Amino acid sequence: MRAGRGSRTLSSMEDTDSRVEVYVTTDTSEAPHKAGEPRLWVMYDAAKPEAGKLYFTEAEWDAFVLGVKDGEFDLDEDGNLPPVPADQLAQQAQQTRPPQAP
Numbered sequence: 001m002r003a004g005r006g007s008r009t010l011s012s013m014e015d016t017d018s019r020v021e022v023y024v025t026t027d028t029s030e031a032p033h034k035a036g037e038p039r040l041w042v043m044y045d046a047a048k049p050e051a052g053k054l055y056f057t058e059a060e061w062d063a064f065v066l067g068v069k070d071g072e073f074d075l076d077e078d079g080n081l082p083p084v085p086a087d088q089l090a091q092q093a094q095q096t097r098p099p100q101a102p
Contacts, residue, residue, distance in 0.1 A: 019046040031055040 022043045028035045034055055041061040044053040056064060067073060076082060084092075 017047055020044070021046045 020043060022041055025040055025042055026038065028037060028040060030053070031040060034040055034057060037057045039058060041056040041058070042053050043056065045051050073081065
């Protein structure tokens with residue numbers, strides 16, 4: 001299943017074409033951190049397969065797709081991601097803070 005095509009839109013990208021592809025697999029051997037999952041969605045750049053793969057659980061993939069549909073990854077006219085809203089920054093900081101000892 002092809003997720004889409006990208007090309008030379010970001011100034012930080014190399015001057016080569018990308019071809020993002022996604023497939024679903026039940027083989028979790030390449031992603032041992034997700035070994036308990038029944039299926040994984042695997043995203044990679046078919047034009048540069050040596051660049052690695054991203055592995056998503058079903059819940060992660062659903063959240064990613066919703067974010068795409070919601071414009072979460074849309075770039076501004078300069079090719080930059082929009083700033084993260086303050087409430088989301090606070091929530092992220094809270095989630096990454098180590099638990100306090102009693």
